[in-house]
Amino acid sequence: GQNIDQPTEMTATEGAIVQINCTYQTSGFNGLFWYQQHAGEAPTFLSYNVLDGLEEKGRFSSFLSRSKGYSYLLLKELQMKDSASYLCAVIAGNTPLVFGKGTRLSVIA
Amino acid sequence: EADIYQTPRYLVIGTGKKITLECSQTMGHDKMYWYQQDPGMELHLIHYSYGVNSTEKGDLSSESTVSRIRTEHFPLTLESARPSHTSQYLCASSHHSYNQPQHFGDGTRLSIL
Numbered sequence: 001g002q003n004i005d006q007p008t009e010m011t012a013t014e015g016a017i018v019q020i021n022c023t024y025q026t027s028g029f030n031g032l033f034w035y036q037q038h039a040g041e042a043p044t045f046l047s048y049n050v051l052d053g054l055e056e057k058g059r060f061s062s063f064l065s066r067s068k069g070y071s072y073l074l075l076k077e078l079q080m081k082d083s084a085s086y087l088c089a090v091i092a093g094n095t096p097l098v099f100g101k102g103t104r105l106s107v108i109a
Numbered sequence: 110e111a112d113i114y115q116t117p118r119y120l121v122i123g124t125g126k127k128i129t130l131e132c133s134q135t136m137g138h139d140k141m142y143w144y145q146q147d148p149g150m151e152l153h154l155i156h157y158s159y160g161v162n163s164t165e166k167g168d169l170s171s172e173s174t175v176s177r178i179r180t181e182h183f184p185l186t187l188e189s190a191r192p193s194h195t196s197q198y199l200c201a202s203s204h205h206s207y208n209q210p211q212h213f214g215d216g217t218r219l220s221i222l
Contacts, residue, residue: 030207042199042213043152050208087152091207096142096167101151 002026004100006088011106012078020073020103022088033097034062034073035087043087046073075105083107112136115200115214123222128187130217132200138212139205141183145169146197146216158183159205190221 003025012018024032031050035043049055049064049071061074075082085102092098113134122128134141143156144167154167158177172194173187183202187194197218201211 033210035210039149042216043211044213045210048208048210094207096140096154096157097211099152099154104149 002090002092002095002098004088004090004098006086006100006103008101009104009106011108012075014078014080014107014109016078017074017076018078018105020075020086020088020105022071022073022100024069024071024088024090024100026069026090026092026098028093029066030091030093032062032064032071033089033091034071035089035099037085037087037102039084046086078107080107080109113200113202113212113214115198115217117217118215119218119220121220121222122190124189124191126190128190128219130185130198130200130219132183132185132214133181134183134202134212135181136202136204136212137180138202139180140203140211141177142201142203142211143167143173143175143183143185144199144201145171146199148197152199156185190219192221195219195221 006022034046037043047062054063059076064071087102088100089097116131141158144152153169155171156175158164199216200214203211
Protein backbone atom coordinates (compact mmCIF):
# COMPACT_ATOMS: atom_id res chain seq x y z
CA GLY A 1 0.00 0.00 0.00
CA GLN A 2 0.91 3.63 0.07
CA ASN A 3 1.27 5.99 3.00
CA ILE A 4 1.10 9.75 2.52
CA ASP A 5 1.64 12.30 5.30
CA GLN A 6 1.09 16.04 5.21
CA PRO A 7 0.34 18.56 7.98
CA THR A 8 -3.32 18.98 8.83
CA GLU A 9 -3.39 22.76 9.05
CA MET A 10 -1.15 25.75 8.39
CA THR A 11 -1.60 29.48 8.76
CA ALA A 12 0.37 32.13 6.88
CA THR A 13 0.23 35.88 6.33
CA GLU A 14 -0.84 37.57 3.13
CA GLY A 15 2.19 38.38 0.98
CA ALA A 16 4.39 35.78 2.68
CA ILE A 17 5.79 32.47 1.44
CA VAL A 18 4.55 29.12 2.72
CA GLN A 19 5.89 25.60 2.20
CA ILE A 20 3.58 22.61 2.51
CA ASN A 21 5.42 19.33 2.96
CA CYS A 22 4.40 15.85 1.93
CA THR A 23 6.14 12.57 2.67
CA TYR A 24 5.19 9.27 1.12
CA GLN A 25 6.08 5.60 1.12
CA THR A 26 5.34 3.56 -1.94
CA SER A 27 6.76 1.09 -4.43
CA GLY A 28 6.60 1.49 -8.19
CA PHE A 29 6.49 5.29 -7.93
CA ASN A 30 5.16 6.97 -11.08
CA GLY A 31 4.77 10.52 -9.92
CA LEU A 32 3.35 12.96 -7.39
CA PHE A 33 0.54 15.44 -7.92
CA TRP A 34 -0.55 18.50 -6.00
CA TYR A 35 -4.16 19.67 -6.06
CA GLN A 36 -5.92 22.70 -4.62
CA GLN A 37 -9.41 22.39 -3.19
CA HIS A 38 -11.45 25.35 -2.02
CA ALA A 39 -14.16 24.64 0.54
CA GLY A 40 -17.22 23.15 -1.09
CA GLU A 41 -15.55 22.84 -4.48
CA ALA A 42 -13.84 20.09 -6.45
CA PRO A 43 -10.05 19.65 -6.44
CA THR A 44 -8.12 21.34 -9.25
CA PHE A 45 -4.74 20.23 -10.57
CA LEU A 46 -1.69 22.31 -9.64
CA SER A 47 1.43 20.31 -10.49
CA TYR A 48 2.99 16.97 -11.35
CA ASN A 49 6.52 15.83 -10.50
CA VAL A 50 8.17 12.58 -11.47
CA LEU A 51 11.82 13.64 -11.62
CA ASP A 52 13.84 15.09 -8.75
CA GLY A 53 13.95 18.84 -8.58
CA LEU A 54 11.87 21.95 -8.59
CA GLU A 55 9.07 22.76 -11.03
CA GLU A 56 7.95 26.38 -11.08
CA LYS A 57 4.59 27.67 -12.26
CA GLY A 58 4.06 31.32 -11.49
CA ARG A 59 3.58 31.80 -7.75
CA PHE A 60 3.47 28.05 -7.15
CA SER A 61 6.44 25.68 -7.21
CA SER A 62 6.66 21.97 -6.42
CA PHE A 63 9.73 20.02 -5.40
CA LEU A 64 10.38 16.29 -5.39
CA SER A 65 13.08 14.07 -3.90
CA ARG A 66 12.38 10.47 -4.83
CA SER A 67 15.19 9.06 -2.69
CA LYS A 68 13.73 10.74 0.40
CA GLY A 69 10.08 10.15 -0.47
CA TYR A 70 9.51 13.85 -0.02
CA SER A 71 7.80 16.68 -1.83
CA TYR A 72 6.81 20.22 -1.03
CA LEU A 73 4.53 22.83 -2.53
CA LEU A 74 5.80 26.38 -2.25
CA LEU A 75 3.37 29.26 -2.50
CA LYS A 76 4.83 32.75 -2.91
CA GLU A 77 3.23 36.18 -2.50
CA LEU A 78 0.30 34.64 -0.69
CA GLN A 79 -3.15 36.01 -1.43
CA MET A 80 -6.37 35.59 0.52
CA LYS A 81 -7.76 33.47 -2.30
CA ASP A 82 -5.00 30.90 -1.65
CA SER A 83 -6.88 29.84 1.50
CA ALA A 84 -7.80 26.28 0.60
CA SER A 85 -6.87 22.65 1.19
CA TYR A 86 -3.80 21.39 -0.64
CA LEU A 87 -3.79 17.70 -1.47
CA CYS A 88 -0.67 15.65 -2.14
CA ALA A 89 -1.33 12.54 -4.24
CA VAL A 90 0.93 9.72 -5.38
CA ILE A 91 0.54 7.35 -8.31
CA ALA A 92 2.33 4.02 -8.31
CA GLY A 93 2.19 1.11 -10.70
CA ASN A 94 -1.20 0.79 -12.34
CA THR A 95 -3.16 1.55 -9.18
CA PRO A 96 -5.37 4.63 -8.91
CA LEU A 97 -4.02 7.89 -7.54
CA VAL A 98 -3.79 7.88 -3.73
CA PHE A 99 -4.57 11.18 -2.03
CA GLY A 100 -3.22 12.40 1.27
CA LYS A 101 -5.63 13.84 3.82
CA GLY A 102 -4.83 17.39 2.73
CA THR A 103 -3.38 20.47 4.39
CA ARG A 104 -5.84 23.25 5.19
CA LEU A 105 -4.10 26.58 4.59
CA SER A 106 -5.49 29.76 6.10
CA VAL A 107 -4.12 33.04 4.80
CA ILE A 108 -4.57 35.92 7.21
CA ALA A 109 -4.19 39.65 6.73
CA GLU B 110 -10.53 23.28 -19.65
CA ALA B 111 -11.86 19.95 -18.46
CA ASP B 112 -15.32 18.88 -19.62
CA ILE B 113 -16.79 16.59 -17.01
CA TYR B 114 -20.34 16.98 -15.84
CA GLN B 115 -22.24 15.68 -12.86
CA THR B 116 -25.97 15.77 -12.27
CA PRO B 117 -27.74 16.57 -10.11
CA ARG B 118 -25.65 19.14 -8.23
CA TYR B 119 -27.82 18.78 -5.14
CA LEU B 120 -30.27 16.03 -4.14
CA VAL B 121 -32.38 15.73 -1.03
CA ILE B 122 -34.34 12.49 -0.90
CA GLY B 123 -35.97 10.12 1.53
CA THR B 124 -34.63 6.88 2.94
CA GLY B 125 -35.13 3.75 0.86
CA LYS B 126 -35.21 5.47 -2.53
CA LYS B 127 -33.10 4.28 -5.45
CA ILE B 128 -30.69 6.98 -6.62
CA THR B 129 -28.49 7.30 -9.69
CA LEU B 130 -25.82 9.98 -9.82
CA GLU B 131 -24.77 10.83 -13.36
CA CYS B 132 -21.25 11.57 -14.57
CA SER B 133 -20.26 12.24 -18.17
CA GLN B 134 -17.05 13.44 -19.77
CA THR B 135 -16.40 14.61 -23.31
CA MET B 136 -12.62 14.25 -23.32
CA GLY B 137 -12.49 10.61 -24.38
CA HIS B 138 -10.73 9.66 -21.16
CA ASP B 139 -10.33 5.94 -20.52
CA LYS B 140 -10.15 6.22 -16.75
CA MET B 141 -12.99 7.39 -14.53
CA TYR B 142 -13.39 7.54 -10.76
CA TRP B 143 -15.94 8.13 -8.02
CA TYR B 144 -14.93 9.69 -4.71
CA GLN B 145 -16.89 10.32 -1.53
CA GLN B 146 -15.98 13.32 0.60
CA ASP B 147 -17.58 14.69 3.75
CA PRO B 148 -17.15 18.44 4.44
CA GLY B 149 -13.61 19.26 5.53
CA MET B 150 -12.57 15.63 5.31
CA GLU B 151 -10.36 13.59 3.00
CA LEU B 152 -11.29 12.14 -0.38
CA HIS B 153 -12.19 8.45 -0.40
CA LEU B 154 -12.07 6.46 -3.63
CA ILE B 155 -15.16 4.25 -3.87
CA HIS B 156 -15.13 3.04 -7.50
CA TYR B 157 -12.99 3.32 -10.59
CA SER B 158 -12.94 2.16 -14.18
CA TYR B 159 -10.09 1.86 -16.65
CA GLY B 160 -12.32 1.35 -19.66
CA VAL B 161 -15.63 0.10 -21.01
CA ASN B 162 -16.99 -2.93 -19.14
CA SER B 163 -14.26 -2.59 -16.50
CA THR B 164 -15.09 -1.51 -12.95
CA GLU B 165 -13.29 -1.94 -9.64
CA LYS B 166 -14.04 -1.12 -6.03
CA GLY B 167 -11.92 1.52 -4.36
CA ASP B 168 -10.42 1.76 -0.91
CA LEU B 169 -13.61 2.72 0.90
CA SER B 170 -16.29 0.11 1.14
CA SER B 171 -19.47 1.42 -0.42
CA GLU B 172 -22.97 0.06 -0.90
CA SER B 173 -23.15 1.79 -4.27
CA THR B 174 -22.62 0.19 -7.67
CA VAL B 175 -21.31 1.57 -10.95
CA SER B 176 -21.41 0.68 -14.61
CA ARG B 177 -19.30 1.63 -17.63
CA ILE B 178 -21.17 0.77 -20.79
CA ARG B 179 -19.90 3.78 -22.72
CA THR B 180 -16.53 5.52 -22.46
CA GLU B 181 -18.05 8.88 -21.65
CA HIS B 182 -20.57 7.76 -19.03
CA PHE B 183 -19.96 6.41 -15.50
CA PRO B 184 -23.13 6.47 -13.38
CA LEU B 185 -23.24 5.55 -9.69
CA THR B 186 -26.31 3.90 -8.19
CA LEU B 187 -27.55 3.47 -4.65
CA GLU B 188 -30.31 0.85 -4.58
CA SER B 189 -31.73 1.92 -1.24
CA ALA B 190 -30.53 5.22 0.16
CA ARG B 191 -29.83 5.60 3.88
CA PRO B 192 -28.90 8.65 6.01
CA SER B 193 -25.33 7.27 6.24
CA HIS B 194 -25.03 7.89 2.49
CA THR B 195 -25.30 11.63 3.03
CA SER B 196 -22.10 13.10 1.59
CA GLN B 197 -20.57 14.79 -1.44
CA TYR B 198 -19.83 12.53 -4.40
CA LEU B 199 -17.14 13.63 -6.84
CA CYS B 200 -16.56 12.11 -10.26
CA ALA B 201 -13.21 12.42 -12.03
CA SER B 202 -11.60 11.25 -15.25
CA SER B 203 -8.10 11.04 -16.66
CA HIS B 204 -6.18 10.03 -19.74
CA HIS B 205 -4.76 6.50 -19.68
CA SER B 206 -1.17 7.78 -19.18
CA TYR B 207 -0.21 7.82 -15.50
CA ASN B 208 1.34 11.28 -15.74
CA GLN B 209 -1.96 12.92 -16.70
CA PRO B 210 -3.98 14.58 -13.93
CA GLN B 211 -7.49 13.73 -12.92
CA HIS B 212 -10.14 16.27 -13.86
CA PHE B 213 -13.02 16.57 -11.41
CA GLY B 214 -16.67 17.35 -11.90
CA ASP B 215 -18.41 19.85 -9.63
CA GLY B 216 -19.82 17.08 -7.46
CA THR B 217 -23.23 15.99 -6.23
CA ARG B 218 -24.16 16.95 -2.70
CA LEU B 219 -26.48 14.20 -1.48
CA SER B 220 -28.69 14.41 1.60
CA ILE B 221 -30.76 11.43 2.71
CA LEU B 222 -33.52 12.22 5.16
